[in-house]
Amino acid sequence: MGRKKVIKDPQEELEAESKLLIDEATNLMKLHNYTKALSIYQKALELNPSDQNALVARSKCYLLLGDPSKGLQDAETALTNDKNNIRAIYQKAEALYFLGQFELSLMFFHRGLRLRPELNSFRLGVQKTQEAIEKTIGGFERQKKPSSSKSSSRKKSMPTIPEESRPKTGIKTANKVSLEKREARKLLGELCVDKEYLESLLKNPDLKRADTGTEQVSNLVNDAVRFLNSRQEFWRQQRPCNALPKHKKIDMKWNN
Template sequence: MYEEESDGPKGTFEIYKAEADTLYKQGEYRKAIESYTTALEIQDGDKNCLVARSKCHLQLGDTTTALADAELSLDDDKSFHKGIFQKAEALYYQGDFEMALVFYHRGCKLRPELQEFRLGIQKAQEAIDNSVGSAEKCKLSTAGDLSFFTNQDEKQKKRKPGMGTFGRPVVQQKEKRKVSRSQGSEKTVKQLLGELYGDRKYLEKLLKETADASSETGKSIFDLVEEGLSYLDTRTDFWRQQKPMYARKHERMQQHRSKRQEPQSKGGSPNAYIISELEKIDQAQGDCKYKDSLARAQKCLKTVEGYSADTLTNRDEVVANLHSCMGNSYLELGQYGKALEQHQIDLNIGEETNNEECISRGLDNVGRVHARSGNFQKAIGVWNRKLPMSKSALENTWLYHEVGRCHLELTQYTEARHFGEKSLVAAEEAEDLMWQLQASVLLAQSQVKLNELQSALESFEKALDLAKLQGDKAAESAIQKAIIDVNKRIAREVKEKENQEETNPETESQSASSLTTEATTETQNAEEN
């Protein structure tokens, strides 16, 4: 489709993708899908674009297509963490909680510092527990259970003639179902949908009214209503799988029993409360509301500390996570001492429980606090401990870059250049343009300090190309100014060298003249004597 336009201006792919990103934020998911599809026709197989389109399909309730796009994003790179997370999300919303849990764990192993994978593990585990119950409560015996077959026999006896699995009655049932879409008892559907149940009843009524419509408008309304009902049916099935009615009833009974014994969240299990609070804490930090995030984390920590180990099996992990969240808030508020204290607690819990994820996250954050507070040598020491634990090229490029920045601040320019080179190699291996840009700038700055101006110029020019490719105008402007400064220094050095070369012949001539004068004087003195 775009082969004839391949010689057109660069950035067409970026334009379509940016347009799609904007439409997604505005909730125009169908239009966003169209723009993402157009972008993919220009740049086939772009991983980030496929993940973004998958998110749109997921918002529309099309979990099958969302899963297909997520899997496509992993074709060339099985360790692409965004694709792994999106695949886990698609599987989760399909009701395949076990496989979703597998991919949440896989992503967490690759990128343990990301909150989204930890939240995914918790919600998938809770959904599995709600669906099948805890393994500890399941007691098997050799007696067996024939109730399933007994119930089947009773159903066979009660079955009316003409309602079998063959013949016209099945077709009639199918046609009737197209208008009346109730799944299970109305009471169950009402409990599962909650406030959406009123919308469902309205759509069902509208569906009956437009079922025999012959006009184009009537048919269009019928199709839209069908689509809306299909979405609600999908959500009903998902919520039924995620937390069946018996699990909801059991949960209410458990809450009633433990109301006076354990501090509970309002209207939910401990896991549900914790997941909800962690999401709100993360959202507050994303919105730069660090005081709100801190207050919520402190309140949640007090609640979690009131739970017993039996009620919350991963209590230590949750406590460590909350200390980490508090440390991040203190860091952004400029309270470095308190931030260091919280992140050190997170690290200590990880070391005490031998939790590699907590240790890795703690080292990351302790290093960040030291760097932000100007203790660059301490930051280098902490991050050097973290380096052997790194599991991906992307994590390596970030660590190498941060260590290199610390060396640059300490005027250790040779070491800074060394880590800049390592960061660039890792970024190219990870195929991450943003970190390639950061590494190139660090390398160029180190080379300028070492007076390797020609090499610095080449590094800055590479960084400029990467900034243009990403549409980062601020980076472009800063790099262009740096290139101008380097060119001026190169020109100044060349001019100084030329001036020295012009000065040298005159100096040599003057030296020769003085030697001749001295020789003449000596000759005259000899003749007089």
């Protein structure tokens, strides 16, 4: 008897091909080749338009390319199929943040935090969005507050302070920088030395010479500094400045 011919499901073949394309695009994202990755994500979605992994990944790609509006559309499309898709919730919150819709962004960061409280990404998202809202409200109130004639006349009548009695701005700035460095050392511990080195490296004019076509050293340094800043801010919010973090590693990256 001859062998039975195995008939493959066309839908399964499309899903398998789509997955291969997504994997290829994900590797390109790691190499910071976002434009090429975007075109491959689009091919994957042409084969399987309802693929949530591809939608979420393309949403992230759009954000990295500076197009949060399209990133928001992909995240919302993924959420129509699964309203608890945690990665889609995060992408929607991020897209809203970059669009300046801080109140809505805060709502989705809180929603993700309720679903997955162990993920530091949502906690940091809540913090940065709250800070953005506070700055926006503060700036609006300063613009709205009128300058009264009483205060202006009071300023005119105030005696002139001798220059030697005026506070030294340079000294204040130096003290502020010193305090910030001291706080960073308490929060980051030994990693503070790495952060200071990387920040000084970014100011080095010869850094661009180290960049090649396949590996952008400046991009890697920037990524490392951003991670250390995020870690420092996290520990500042979580514990007093006199307490050093005990955890060695905080996972801040999403795997597509």
